[in-house]
Amino acid sequence: MALTKDRNTVRRDGVQYSDPVAAATRIFAGSLLCLNAAGNAVPGSLSATLKARGVAQEHVDNRDGAAGDLRIESRRGVFPFANSTSTDEITRADIGASAYIVDDQTVAKTSATSTRSIAGVIRDVDSDGVWVEI
Structure with missing residues (x-):
């Protein structure tokens, strides 16, 4: 009504x-x-x-x-997290893509064959880490 x-x-x-x-x-x-x-x-x-x-x-x-x-x-916001390593390391080329949860402080480039949840959107990568918008 x-x-x-x-x-x-x-x-x-x-x-x-x-x-x-x-x-x-x-x-x-x-x-x-x-x-x-x-x-x-x-x-x-x-x-x-x-x-x-x-x-x-x-x-x-x-x-x-x-x-x-x-x-x-x-x-919620944009926060820096530790970057994964090797082939799952996030680079500046990944800005705008999804970041995936590795643990409570680390994110990765891939879902590892659908075993990881999405953390948010990668907004930046610098010496502080991977800036993810949650």
């Missing part, structure tokens, strides 16, 4: 998130944070089913807890 009077519509900036942490999980501040299939926060790892969420803004240790016992703050 269409509005017939003013509506107080709340707003989010779409940059900061708070998510439940998966059971038996420890996440370090500054790590690449993902959501697993259940929608719980986990550190980036070798998996084809993760969804990149942002960078963890705090350290949360839920190793002794159940899923959702603790929450973690994360932030």
